[in-house]
Structure formats: C-alpha cells, structure tokens
Amino acid sequence: MSIHEVFMPALSSTMTEGKIVSWVKSPGDKVEKGETVVVVESDKADMDVETFYEGFLAHIIVQAGESAPVGAAIAYVAETEAEIEAAKAMAGGGSAVAEAAPASAPAPVPVAAAATVAAPATASQNGSNHREGRLVASPRARKLAKELRVDLNNLKGSGPYGRIVAEDIEAAVGKVQPPTTPVITPIAPAPAAAAPAKPTPAPAPVVAAVPGQVVPLTTLQNAVVRNMMASLAVPIFHVGYTITTDGLDKLYKQIKSKGVTMTALLAKAVAVTLQKHPLLNASYSDQGIVYHSNINVSVAVAMDDGGLITPVLQNADQVDIYSLSRNWKSLVDRARAKQLQPEEYSTGTFTLSNLGMFGVDTFDAILPPGQGSILAIAAARPQVVATADGLFGVRQQMKVNITCDHRIIYGAHAAAFLQDLAKLIETNPQSLTL
Numbered sequence: 001m002s003i004h005e006v007f008m009p010a011l012s013s014t015m016t017e018g019k020i021v022s023w024v025k026s027p028g029d030k031v032e033k034g035e036t037v038v039v040v041e042s043d044k045a046d047m048d049v050e051t052f053y054e055g056f057l058a059h060i061i062v063q064a065g066e067s068a069p070v071g072a073a074i075a076y077v078a079e080t081e082a083e084i085e086a087a088k089a090m091a092g093g094g095s096a097v098a099e100a101a102p103a104s105a106p107a108p109v110p111v112a113a114a115a116t117v118a119a120p121a122t123a124s125q126n127g128s129n130h131r132e133g134r135l136v137a138s139p140r141a142r143k144l145a146k147e148l149r150v151d152l153n154n155l156k157g158s159g160p161y162g163r164i165v166a167e168d169i170e171a172a173v174g175k176v177q178p179p180t181t182p183v184i185t186p187i188a189p190a191p192a193a194a195a196p197a198k199p200t201p202a203p204a205p206v207v208a209a210v211p212g213q214v215v216p217l218t219t220l221q222n223a224v225v226r227n228m229m230a231s232l233a234v235p236i237f238h239v240g241y242t243i244t245t246d247g248l249d250k251l252y253k254q255i256k257s258k259g260v261t262m263t264a265l266l267a268k269a270v271a272v273t274l275q276k277h278p279l280l281n282a283s284y285s286d287q288g289i290v291y292h293s294n295i296n297v298s299v300a301v302a303m304d305d306g307g308l309i310t311p312v313l314q315n316a317d318q319v320d321i322y323s324l325s326r327n328w329k330s331l332v333d334r335a336r337a338k339q340l341q342p343e344e345y346s347t348g349t350f351t352l353s354n355l356g357m358f359g360v361d362t363f364d365a366i367l368p369p370g371q372g373s374i375l376a377i378a379a380a381r382p383q384v385v386a387t388a389d390g391l392f393g394v395r396q397q398m399k400v401n402i403t404c405d406h407r408i409i410y411g412a413h414a415a416a417f418l419q420d421l422a423k424l425i426e427t428n429p430q431s432l433t434l
Helices: 082-089 093-101 138-150 164-171 219-231 246-256 262-274 321-336 411-427 429-433
Strands: 004-009 015-021 038-043 046-048 055-060 067-069 075-076 235-245 284-287 286-289 297-299 349-356 371-386 390-405
Touching: 046 262, 055 082, 075 082, 082 246, 138 164, 164 390, 235 411, 246 262, 246 390, 246 411, 246 429, 262 297, 262 321, 262 349, 262 411, 262 429, 321 390
Parallel strands: 297 349, 349 371
Antiparallel strands: 004 075, 015 038, 015 067, 038 046, 055 075, 235 390, 284 286, 371 390
C-alpha cells in the first residue's frame, strides 16, 4: 500500500499550529510532485503547501477553517486510484480497510507505517515529508524561474532545508540594478522628517467590534502575544538620541521620484552603521553571543486585520537604495496580502519600529525574541537650536530610542551606535545612494 500523509508544516520558528485557509485540490484530484495542494495560515502569513508525492488526494483530514498542530496529518495522498478508498478507511480508524480488503489480501499496514517511504524522510517546512535530494522551491521561486528561464536544478537554495526562494533566482540572473526611470511610488508613510509639511496620516486600522462583545484574537495576534510574553524574560534597557534630519530630508526629495522610500533610507542608514557595530546586530544564546553573518533589517508593519509583522530587508547594508526600496514595496504588498515566505519575516537581525508618521514625540519599542536590538523612530519636528556660529536656527530633528538586550549589549555600546548613526544622517546622507 502506498498511502502518504500530508503534514501540517512548521512555517516559522514560533508556529505551533496552523489553520487551513483553503484546499487547492479536492479529494480524488490528481497531484504532481511539488504541486500546491493546500493554503495554510501560519502565525505570520498564508502559505502554499506542496506535496512531495505523485498520486491522488485521497482524503482531507482537516477541513478549510479548521486548525491542526504542527506535524499533524492533514490529508492522505494515494499513489493509485485503487488505494483512495483504503486511505479514507485509514482516516476513519482503519476498520473499513479490513472490510474492503479481500479475504486473501494481507492485513492493512498501520497508518504510521503506511506513511513511511523507502528513502529517509525529514520534517519539512515546505509541506509534506521531504526526502533528501529532492528539489524544493517556493511557488514564487518556481514562477520567477519560469519567467526568467532559470534552471532550478543548478541552484542551491538559501531557504530552510535548502529551499530555493525568489531571492536565489534574482541572484542567479544578477537582477540588482538601480532604475533609470521612476519604478514605484513610496508605499510606506514617510516620517515627519521627510518634509516640513504633509497631510495628516490616515488613522491606524481599527477592527470593528460591538460593545460588550469578546472578539477572539486572530492567528497573527496570538503570535504577537506569545512573542511579547517571551520578551518579558529578557533584561533590557533604553537609550535615546536626537538626530537632525535636514540633510536626509533634502536627499529624500531628490531621489523619491525614482521610487526611493524614507523607510528604505532609514533602514540603509541603520544597516551601514551596524557594519561598525556588529554587537548591536548580534543576539543572545545559551552558548554565548551569536554574531550574525548578514545584516537583515526588519521593519514593523501594522496589519489591517490586527497585529503586526516585520518584513525583512535582507543584506540591507549591501543592497543599493533603489533595489532596497523595490524590495520594501514588494515585501509590504505581500505582507498585507499574507503571502510572505518564512525567510521574509523570520530572518531579521535588527528591527526598526517607525511611528513618526503619527506625530509621536518618543516611544519605547519591545525587543523581538531572538534579536539584540530594536530602534524606535519618532516624528521629526522643527526645533530652535543653537548653531555653530553662536546664533539660533531652526532644524528638523527626530528622536530615536533604542531597546537592547542587556545580557550582551551595554549602555556604552548602544550610545556609540546612535552617535555614529546620527553622524551618518546629519553629515553624510548622500553616501546612502552609493
């Protein structure tokens, strides 16, 4: 008997259960290896789940709208149509298998053994059991590879379990060039530093509720709760700094027509500064300080249906500002459509939280689990300051406040980082475009 289980995948390190959004295939449908069969809502995004078996979707165990723990069987795939009824019987407890089998047929194999394949299998973050040596690529990567005519067999994936992701395809074709014509419009509201005057920002999304009603938390909100509770166990401290943004504002006005966003500029400035301060890009572990090989800047984004997510600008110190802005637009669009891949929201090494667009004076950000630092960015305002020549002048200034893990980072480390960040923004913002 060749009947295989499709398991609830672990789509992120914090995911404990998943919710079935929809089944792409129906019972009895033919399925191919690597084909999407179901869409699962994790704690961060909706993900396509692929099967690594060829055959027929024999039986759905967990229906759309229902949830299941990570690793639990959610469906059966039979290699032949003749085995579909046997798979249904297995889901019902196995009694029907004996009734359906001829008297001379051997006894049915238990579920656990039936799901076993000849090749060694390991739990995969991509869907069903994953056999070593099999090509694994995200649906977006497969689509992009087809468009750009890239042979997936020649690539080594950078995602979990060697999974090929979209960035691997782009890297293969060297698709990193600044645009010569406008590509996008800014997609994230710029902080008040972007211009002296701007329209009042739209209010934050509010979930409709009836007074006296208890509204259950969404999957994403529950994930935020778990992360915030975990953060309470970390000893933290805060350091604030005031940064003059006139030079940054001027640069933004010059290049925003090319699709550059203020969010990308701030992320780039932070990433370049982190090159000089690797400890601020590090994280704590029981074995010691983990110095990450990449500078991946997460940026908090509020979701329309509640909760927040932190899309990651990977290698933000190395990517040019134009590509970084294009990446940011894509990340935000897909985050709000719940289409991010796990590596696009779970690989951050430093986080930005920007509330400047709401006119906030200052605030403290909560440290994300698994990171050493998060920077809170408030609004920039015109301030009267003493100039170098002893006179008074008006300057645009914003307050930033960094939260750090005190187990590995001390006050002097955080202060030195903020000092260098301010120096870059105030005296040499043009270097962010190089």
